Amino acid sequence: MVFRAPSWAPQLSDTDIPDDQPLSDFLFDDELRPRKCAECPTPFIDSLDGSGCSIEETKKRIDWLAAGIANHLGITDTTGDVWDRVVSIFAVNNVHTPVLAWAVHRLNGVVAPANVAFRASELAYQLKDSKARCIFTDASHLGIAIEAASSVGIPSSDIFLISIPADTNGPTANIQSFLNLEDLVEIGRQIPPLPRIGWEKGRARKQAAYLCYSSGTSGPPKGVMISHRNIIANIMQMNLYELPFRNGNHEEVILGILPQSHIYSIILTTHCSVFRGDTVVVVAKFELMSLVKAVRKFKMTMLYIVPPILIALIKQGALVKDPTEFDLPSVRRIYSGAAPLSEELTTQIRARYPHVLLGQGYGMTESATVMASHPREVYDGSSGCVLPGLEIRLVDADGNDVEGYNQSGEIWARGPNITLGYFKNKDATAATYSGGWLRSGDVGEFRPHPKTGDAHLFIVDRVKELIKVSGFQVAPAELEGHLLSHSLVDDCAVIPVADERSGEVPKAVVVLSKDAGCDHRTAEREILDWVSKHKSKHKHLKGGVDFVSEIPKSPSGKILRRFLRDREKARQAQISAKL
Template identity: 85%
Template sequence: MVFRAPSWAPQLSDAEIPDDQPLSDFLFDDELRPRKCADSPKPFIDSLDGSGSSIEETRKRIEWLAAGIASHLGIADTTGDVWDRVVSVFTVNNIHTPVLAWAVHRLNGVVAPVNVAFRASELTYQLKDCKARCIFTDASHLDIALEAATAAGISSSDIFLISIPADTGRPTANIRSFSNLEDLVNIGRTVPPLPHTRWEKGRARTQAAYLCYSSGTSGPPKGVMISHRNIIANIMQMNLYELPLRNGNQPEVILGILPQSHIYSIILTTHCSVFRGDTVVVVAKFELMNLVKAIRRFNMTMLYVVPPILIALINQGALTEDPADLDLPSVSRIYCGAAPLSQELTSQIRARYPHVLLGQGYGMTESATVMASHPRQVYDGSSGCVVPGLEIRLVDASGNDVEGYSKPGEIWALGPNITLGYFKNRDATATTYGDGWLKSGDVGEFRPHPETGDAHLFIVDRVKELIKVSGFQVAPAELEGHLLGHALVVDCAVIPVADERSGEVPKAVVVLSKDAGSDHRMAEREILDWVTKHKSKHKHLKGGVEFVSEIPKSPSGKILRRLLREREKARQAQICAKL
């Protein structure tokens, strides 16, 4: 059984999605935009100092920056292999990152965003894998970028700084010895502009615009090749789907706190917003009261968030002396993604902000957004309905399509937003992408809306082994490989543990070596520190460490994580029963 967008939603055919222009041209094409460029406000402004450029200024900066980067890298035209023009971006949120991305596209390159929480070893892996030509970072992350660049064989002259009002970092490296983004813009003003090459029909379908790293359904991070048309398609899908949400043709003022390296932000607060003529207020760092002040100062109307932000609002509201301190009078919509909202949190947000439409969505790096709540019918607990132009199947463990409602199956998706596959990894691509269908690794079931009968998707389980921490993927295999590098660890497995704030957190189940002795507290401390030292924060073992005599495995040697997860759930249930 194939599920599609509801009959009342605008439809989108494959022929309506352009495939003969790069993403940056599509964004500023007045024949396609809902609101002309000349009638649109600044696309991005900084939450601290209010700085930002008009759309016309933004387009000029794209051209200058593209020419400046090309001049530095010795690129003379916009032809050639895009994989020789990969640019890594390792920085906190700022108003320059979108312009940088479009400048890279302008010189026929690929943007490889990096999670700003990464440690040097994690960044090194990505730089080597994508063979990045240069790195853009900020002062706070310069030391990590420099260490990783050295390990990856990238010259320090190919590291560029982005100036950010919120940046208080004090790197040990001499900042003055590094060029910055503005230096490249100024170079671009003085050199000949890059030639414009008209794209042939179909090129946007196959040419990558972004290389975003994901663990897919299992294993270490892999580069997801996201084409120009994949993003163009998702922009059109979301724009059509959300038309009834728009207040006439009035621009929205949108919160831009989602990490700009994450697909959630890349689609919704980097591209959809610009295409529709909205303004995104970019926030570099989450601090609740400063965030609330920024929402009020700029009269934000739309918040794209993750569950921890909503949890913070509710928890802080219970502590503050004056509940009005957390009022959000200008906000009409809150859209939550990256992890499911609990029913309890949903009810709390609705009670605290009754004037706000609260919705959810579902997607992944390999697909961008595939499901979203709709104002016509929000079904609490669901991820919404299928977006236009997409098809969804639910497939059971035997490989058969699930028929009807309220029956679980793995979510398979087919449509123009489904990405090209994994970079230099045919086996993983063949496993996850089959005959055009993306196998998500998530288990869902469609349930009819109690009033309209329309199909809404509920995420009920996960086939894939990934742990989802505040929207970020953690591959158990990656942490297990790292743990086995510690002298005290003979064998191990990593499983998820439920966490109110993050959704899930990793827990290590470890077989200790004979050298560990009987002091398990000391061993636990060493193992926790081992991960903390080398891995980014969302990969830390916040679920703790458990010592066992043996890791359960299949006859072929595969870790039976399911048994460990079930045992952990039973243990947690016993703890709750005693409370």
Template identity: 65%
Template sequence: MVFYRPSWVPSLSDADIPDDTPLSDFLFDDRFRPRKCEDSGQPFVDSVSGSGYSISETRQRIEWLAAGLASKLGIHDISGDVWQRVVGLFAVNNIQNPVLAWAVHRLNGVITPANVAFRASELAHQLKDSGARGLFVSPSGLNTALEAAKLAGIPESNIFLIPVPGDVAAPETDPRRLLDVEDLVAAGRQLPPLPRTKWSKGQGRRQAAYLCYSSGTSGPPKGVMVSHRNIIANIIQMTLYESTFLSRSRPDVILGVLPQSHIYSIILTTHVPVFRGDTVVTMAKFELMSFIQAINKFRMTLLYVVPPILISLVKQGALAQDATTFDLPSVQRLYCGAAPLSEELSSQIRKRYPGVLLGQGYGMTESATVISSHPKDVYDGSSGCIIPGPNVTLGYYKNEAATRDTFANGWLRTGDEVEIRLHPKTKDAHLFVVDRVKELIKVSGFQVAPAELEGHLLAHPMVADCAVIPVPDDRSGEVPKALVVLRKDANVDHQTAEQQLKDWVAQHKSKHKHLRGGVEFLPEVPKSPSGKILRRLLRDRERARLSERKMMAKL
């Protein structure tokens, strides 16, 4: 069956996306923007201090930071291979992170943001794989950053601190040993501006702006090369698409709690708002009452969230003695992504906040990021309609085999199983994500590669073989569960072995990779004749068990 683009969705051709303009130039160029720079307020405001910079201050800081950073890193030539100018970013959300990324772009480099939950070994892998020559870090991640930088061969003089209100370093670490962002600004003020390189036609589609790490459809994390034009395309796509059903008479005030290292945030709570002239209120971490207080203090109108945030909102709101504590009178729109939102939770949110437009979207790092988004007529459970335009990324950095597997014959293989269903009223084609062919586990929107955890578990002396699968979780969507074959000489009971293996993962891996789904012991792990783990069989067995338990509970 063929599904056609709804008549109300505007067309967008390849020629409509500029490919000779760097990303930061595009963002602040009034020829492209729907609202002139001089009419815009502060792009980013800190939720704790209320501080921020104007558009003109932001642009000036980009210039100073770029000059200061180039000087400190010993970069004397900003032409040539961009992969010689890769800089890492390992920080909680703050108003500086986007400006630092654009400063790296200004010196014709690539920014590689890392998950702030990473352990040192995980961060070191990304720094080594990307070839990063410098690293920005916020205080709470300093110990991890110092250890990872040492493993990756990055000198301490190339690590720079980002002061963040309320974010502090561990007591045993002295942040004063490092230069910070303001030192770079001060240095840049005393230096001549960096020369501007003239971009040729097509350079924006060839040159990476971000190197974002994703497990793709399977395997360990790989660097996704996100070009300047990829992000520009998604900015234009979302702006054009939403203009068909949203009247934006004034700028939005947007919640910035999504991790700024994640592609969801990089596009929708960083670049799209700046382009439109909105304000993003950054929050270093999610804590429910601080979240509600910040929304009401800054009178936020648009919230980009993930399902666990909505679950907390509904559950805690239902338990509150004063239900008005959870009122959000200024909020007009809620947009949920990173993991599917159930029809049941959608119904609960809509009942609690009847005047709020609640929608979903679908995307992935490899598509930078939005593939589909909700229209005006929301269809509960769907991820909306496919938006027009080209935004598929360049492939995986230094990994031709994985690139061929995922980016094949002009198509991006998502690894997701979807259904296209017609909206009962409008008859528009909506996308429903119903299953995942790929092996990844989605924990609160973060990707967990089973192969990574399996490799770590196999390093434990009592593990002979293992497999890792997802199991459902009310709060996180999915969590990892380990299926383990113990060595015959392990000589340990299952209860003790389970705790030891959980601790083994917790000591070395980020929190979202912990074995919250438990550990089950098997006589053998089912495999194909070629030796491939039959995870689909294990997942189906787990689903059957869950279904049986639900049926028994109803009896």
């Protein structure tokens, strides 16, 4: 059975989606936008100093910055190979990153955003795999960028700084010797713009705009090739889906706290918002009280967030003497993604903010957004309905399609937003992209809405081995490989354990080496420190370490993670029963 968008949602056919223009041209095309550029407010403003550029100034800065980057890298036209023009962005949220991304597209390049939590070794892996030409970073992350760039042969002259008001931690290197993004804008302002080359029909379907790293259904991070048309399609899908709710000159003031390197932010707070004529208030770093003050100051109406932020709102809001400090009178909608909301948290949010419409969404790097709650019918616990132009199948363990409601199966998706595959990895692409369908690795089931009967998706399990920590993917194989390089570890497995704040966190199950020479407590401390020293924060073993005599494996040597996960769930159930 194939599930599609509800009958009340506007339809979207393949021919409706342009494929003859780059993403940045589509965004500012007055013939396609719901509102003309001249009628729209400033698209991005900084939460600290209120700075930002109008749409008209933004378009100029795109051209200037593209010319400045091209001049520095020796690019003289826009007809070269896009894979020779990969640009890495490794910086905290800021108002310049969207303009920088569109400037890279203007010079016929590919944007490779990197998680700002990366350590140097993790950034170096991505730089090497993507063959990045240069890096844009902020002062507080310059030291990591320099170390990573040096290890893969990127000269320091190709590291550029983005000035950010929130950058108060102090530089980790001599920033005076590095060109600033504004220097490149000024250079581009004084030289002829790059020549514009008309795109032939079909080019936007096959040319990558972003290379975003994901572990897919298993294994180490892989570059997902996201075409210009993939993002254009997802913008149109979200816009059409919410069209019945947005009338006339309706505009939102949106919280921009989601990491700009994550697909959730790339789609919803970088591109959809600009196309629809909204304003995004960009917040560089999460600090709850500062965030609440910014929401109130800028009278934000829409919050795109993740469950840990909602948990913090409820828990810390309950501790203050004056609970009105956490009131959000301007907020009309809260949209949560990256991890499912628990029933308990949903109830608490509704009680605390009864005037707010709370919804969820579902997607992945390989597909962008495929499901979303709609203001007309939110079904608590669900990820919403299928977006226009998409088809969804649920496939059971025997490879058969699930027929009807309340039956679970792996989520397979097909549509114009499904990405091109993995960069330089045919085997992984073949395993995940099957005959035009994307295999998500997540298990879901559709349930009819109690009043309307519309199909809503509920995420119930996961086929893939990935651990989802606050929306970030952690591949067990990556951590296992790192753990095995420690002298105390003879064998190991990494599994997810439930965590109220992060959804899941990694836990290591370890077989100590025979000559370890220390007790379990000392070994655990050393292993935890070993991971913390070399891996970014969301990969830390927050679930702790268990010691066993043997890791359960299949005859072929594959780790039986489900056995370990089931054992952990049983152990946690016993603990809860005693409380």
